[in-house]
Amino acid sequence: MDTLTHALSGALVGRMLAGRKAFAGTLPGAGPQAVIGARPPVWQMVVAGTVAATFPDLDFVLGWISELTYLRGHRGVTHSLLLLPLWGLAIAWLLARFWCRGGRPGADWRSFYLVVCSAIFVHILGDLITQFGTMILAPFSDRRFGWGTSFIIDLPFTGILLAGLLASTLWRSSRVPAATALVLLAGWVGVQATGRSEAIDAARAYAAAQGIPVVRLDAAPRPASPFNWTAIVFDGERYHYAHINTRRSEALVATADDNFIRRFSAPYLPVAMAQWQVGERFGNGDGRALAEKVWQAEDFAFFRWFAMFPVLDHVERDASGQVCAAFRDLRFATPGRGREPFIYGLCGAAGDWRLFEREGEVRRWIDVR
Incomplete structure (x- = not known):
């Protein structure tokens, strides 16, 4: 999910947990300003939830080191369920210190711990429902988990969060609006x-009708509707895929004058009208041997780990005489998108490869150090 949606989810969790009853007592050795179990004001709980839910995306700073460092580390340790209690402790302590600065009275860190941990947990859940992948077991495992139910930018999802917060400002003494919004989100x-289940069923039916051996069935979420999907069948050598809407009975026509939601949704055809395409994993021509060498190269290990539905993008010999091969990931093949991201490849020869990313028609070299 995008960071704004994460922030709103944390604010909603903060409002939901605000007002819980707590015992009161002085924190030993900390002076009268820090009170154990004191109930923080609602606004502090909302701010605490917002800050905590935004925190995991601070891993964007990895991009300052290098692009590959970001790809390897994004949704890593800051999104770890194993480290969540420690992150919660650190953030709750910092917030309590901030609000008690200058000797002002305030709640101690224990009053914020539950909301902070809950907000971080909700952030992790918000990323798990997408298909990008989240390393919830970091730093002990770099396996990326993703349930793949939701597109990374989901306007209805964000709208439900915003509506819950707005309703909470109208009924300030009640947590019902926040609770209702969370139920609606679920x-x-x-x-x-x-x-998603319907899209996978459509892929299964297509494979059976065409006699395609099934190694894997999957579906990638797409924008504008919960029924827009890219259905995928992998037969071990190639990916068969189609952009479909599982509830549509006729094609949706959109013009340049229509709203952006209709334009984004139009490429997804009814299942009966699906236009299935084939993406070769390594190709089937003269370039296949080179594509396989690039795929197995040590310098390409990060893409083997990162890609979910890898297909060969192109094999070519450039102006300098170097041979190059690049791969893309069908996870990001969204119809109507101006430029498909995360297309990576190698140029050169075994032992002397150079990594690049293809951006449109431009090849951008990447330092692997």
Whole structure:
């Protein structure tokens, strides 16, 4: 999910947990300003939830080191369920210190710990429902988990959060609006999960009808509707895929004058009208041997780890005489998108490869150090 949506989810959790009853007592050795179990004001709980839910995305600073460092580390240790209690402790302590600065009375860190941990947990859940992948077991495992029910930018999801917060400002003494919004969010993700199941069923039916051996069935979420999907069948050598809407009975026509939601949704055809395409994993021509060498190269290990549905993008010999091969990931093949991201490849020869990213028609060299 985008950072704004994460921040709103943390604020909603803060409002939901604000007002809980707590015991009161003086924190030994800390002076009268720090009170054990004192109930923080609602606004402090909302701010605490917002700050905590935004915290995991601070891993964007890895991009200052290098692009590959960011790709390897994004959604890593700051998104770890194993480290969540420690992050919660650090953030709760810092918030309590901030609000008690200058000798002003305030609650101690224990009053914020639950909301901070809950907000971080909600952030992790918000990333798990996407398909990018989240390393919830970091730093002990770099396996990326993702349930793949939701597109990374989901306007209805964000809208439910915003509506819950706005309703909470109207009924300030009640936590019902926040609780209701969280229930609605769970229901919305359930609808998306239904769409995903239908897309996988469509892929299974296509494979059976065409006699395609099935190694893997999957579906990638797409924008504008919980029923827009890219259905995927992998037969061990190639990916068969189609952009479909599982509830549409006729094609949706959109013009340049239509709203952006209709334009984004139009490429997804009814299952009966699906236009299935084939993406070769390594190609089937003269360049196959080179594509396989690039795929197995040590310098390409990060992409083997990162990609979910890798297909060969191109094999070529450039102006300098170097041979090059690049791969893309069908996870990011969104119809109507101006430029597909995360297309990486190698140029050169075994032992002397150079890593690059293809951006449109431009090849950008990447330092692997």
